[in-house]
């Protein structure tokens with residue numbers, strides 16, 4: 001509920017995430033006024049396949065927005081704008097006339113397009129895609145997922161070519177529905193989400209028709225690419241029309257870029273790392289499109305209205321918090337995620353064990369879909385407590401590899417890392433991270449940086465905040481960890497980690513993926 005310290009007006013943000021959708025209402029100081037959240041089903045039709053029901057997601061989004069507004073005890077007149085942030089790359093195609101998805105959404109973690117990506121690479125050349133889009137050809141990205149749907153849902157390609165089918169990442173799906181759906185919903189995406197499709201040209205910020213043609217996606221189904229902070233339309237659709245009709249929908253940012261924004265990394269060289277299911281480190285590179293030689297992605301950080309776009313380098317790690325979940329749900333070695341810290345603290349070190357969670361191959365900096373997980377260095381000495389340490393260290397070492405790659409590509413030495421996400425409540429992990437990076441690690445007061453970033457962008461678009469300087473003033477440090485590890489110990493352990501990583505590769509034969 002609102003109180004004297006959180007007098008309106010407010011902005012709201014929707015975070016349509018991989019496991020849940022949430023809505024948060026913020027006040028002008030960037031403080032949380034209310035939160036509502038709802039999980040959706042994870043659908044695993046085959047090994048390596050991950051799907052979501054886009055209708056369930058839209059229903060949940062409406063419920064959490066209504067829930068957050070109700071908990072805040074406010075009305076539409078108190079909300080100046082609503083922003084969207086979302087799990088990136090997850091792809092949904094739907095019929096523009098009925099609003100019905102033609103298939104479940106294919107989630108970013110889904111690897112069904114591995115073979116297709118290899119074939120595209122053989123035909124068109126990996127380098128061409130990287131040069132124009134900043135991305136390697138990998139099953140992670142949206143374009144090949146759309147192509148898979150067009151090839152596998154009967155009659156879909158003809159309907160798409162006739163202009164009856166719309167493509168969207170989750171930002172596009174949510175905005176189209178919020179702004180009216182079949183009754184004139186706006187079919188738009190923002191530059192950050194578009195930069196994850198393998199279809200947008202990083203230099204022109206428009207769809208690259210030649211690339212779309214070689215991937216096999218008809219341009220007629222693609223949304224209009226807009227900036228990350230501008231009014232796309234007003235809430236008119238669905239159950240929310242009555243509650244919040246007329247509220248401007250004023251931002252869209254992929255969740256990792258939203259976290260960069262929420263952490264106020266507005267200057268070149270500033271970086272943040274978000275620790276959730278996976279981990280994503282993003283560094284602001286200003287107006288520079290850095291062509292990574294080290295396996296990082298070149299992506300768009302954000303674009304405010306008609307200002308110049310701000311580019312970024314990203315290191316994406318597929319499995320970090322998901323490994324803790326695996327220890328809990330599949331192995332039963334802990335009963336809550338937080339318990340991993342207590343277990344790990346019951347021993348001094350990892351007992352010689354290194355755990356590389358290449359469950360769906362390795363993302364940055366390797367991009368190896370043939371890799372699978374290993375635990376290396378096992379002896380009879382190793383207990384589940386040592387494994388708990390190895391699990392936490394896996395997150396920290398993977399971050400170290402990304403940080404090294406960022407320094408190599410950008411020439412910027414990491415002086416401190418801003419962190420956020422569910423795993424940052426783990427003190428041992430944060431200390432280990434600082435030790436392995438040999439740099440301070442800082443966590444802000446508002447840990448919900450993803451929603452905060454979307455709220456900031458929406459607020460800037462409608463003049464609720466005037467400039468990024470206003471936003472910087474809201475950032476406050478809650479905790480800091482500084483390095484305590486002996487340099488020689490760190491170097492020795494890092495060497496072992498890299499040896500363990502090598503042992504994951506080439507596990508799958510080409511015809512097995």
Ligand SMILES: Nc1ncnc2c1ncn2[C@@H]1O[C@H](COP(=O)(O)OP(=O)(O)O)[C@@H](O)[C@H]1O
Nearest residue numbers: 019276277321322324325337338421422423426
């Ligand atoms: N104390 C903890 N120690 C280690 N991992 C944790 C802890 N608490 C939560 N996690 C992990 O963090 C993830 C949830 O974080 P969250 O930011 O909500 O993720 P997402 O946005 O990807 O759903 C889960 O994978 C969970 O295993």
Ligand SMILES: O=P(O)(O)OC[C@H](O)CO
Nearest residue numbers: 017018087088108276277
């Ligand atoms: O929903 P999250 O937090 O797991 O983030 C997913 C990423 O956007 C995938 O690129």
